[in-house]
Amino acid sequence: MSAPLSLDEEARLYTTMPNGKNTRSLATLYGIVVALDYLERAYVRDSVTAAEYSPACTRLLSQYKTMLKLVSDDVTSIEQFMSRYRMDHPAALHRLKVGVPATVEHSSEAGPETGKWVAETTQSFITFMDAIKLRLRAKDQLHPILQELVTGYARFKGSKDWEGRSKMVGWYVITLNGMKASEEITEEQSRQLMFDVDHAYAEFFRSLS
DSSP, X not given: OOOOOOTTSOOOSOSSHHHHHHXXXXXXXXXXXXXXXXXXXXXXXXXXXXXXXXXXXHHHHHHHHHHHHHTTTTOSOHHHHHHHTTOOOHXXXXXXXXXXXXXXXXXXXXXXXXXXXXXXXXXXXXXXXXXHHTTOOBHHHHHHHXXXXXXXXXXXXXXXXXXXXXXXXXXXXXXXXXXXXXXXOOHHHHHHHHHHHXXXXXXXXXXXX
16 A cells, blocks of 8 residues: 655655656756747847857757757657647747758858758857866867867858958967977966857858858
């Protein structure tokens, strides 16, 4: 016979640790879909700029892909997930199916390869900025990430005239290449690098729109 239910006891969504992790993962996925829907609608209403929208959308899409792998045993498709929880978020669903921000989908430099390059370069930006925020300072930590970003830049027509690209190349060729693998950039250099990459990020999306 089960124990009587206490009205003073907090209701729990799960009783075991594995169930708890899975429930939290599903809740996170739910939150990502809702956030993406709000972002899409805000962009359509011009409540956010393309420079604000693109990185935020790319990050949400990346988080979605990560979470979907974690709950793959329970979620066979995003449509099934949204139907199960009665989610009415068509804007988010469209964006998740397309897989890239609207700025990429409707880029003036049309073509599937260009869309792929924009998504990859955007991810390189995010990875590099996250590395700086995590206080990675050594050359052997920053150099390969920045190399990937600079390589991605080179794919775009006219990018050699972008101020942001020249600054990133300068950090890569002049600053980091001149250091030993174990050497670290200073705190002042780190702040300047973050400032430069943030501006390059915004310029990148302005140039493609």
